């Protein structure tokens with residue numbers, strides 16, 4: 001049995017606004033607006049997304065057995081314990097680790113080159129030692 005190529009049943013139309021070719025339109029579609037024009041009309045999705053406010057708490061604080069916020073709020077596994085508010089010293093937050101610096105391709109190649117050179121040096125030294133030893137024995 002041959003697989004049915006469904007793509008063939010879709011047609012390409014030109015955008016009503018900018019006449020950009022839009023593929024995979026429904027067979028019965030008579031007009032189409034491309035994704036770009038839609039995006040312009042709707043606005044970029046980033047704008048509508050609510051920005052995540054930094055809580056000032058360490059990541060995973062709500063998994064901690066006990067976490068005391070700067071304002072004295074006490075949380076047990078992420079659940080606030082109002083009765084305990086202000087009774088405990090705030091949990092010290094360790095500063096975030098800086099992500100390891102990524103090496104560039106060039107740096108990786110240079111490091112690899114240096115490794116190869118070192119290996120070569122050792123090989124040469126071994127050979128020299130070998131020659132010296134055999135000559136010394138004679």
Ligand SMILES: [Zn+2]
Nearest residue numbers: 015018034037
């Ligand atoms: Zn368009």
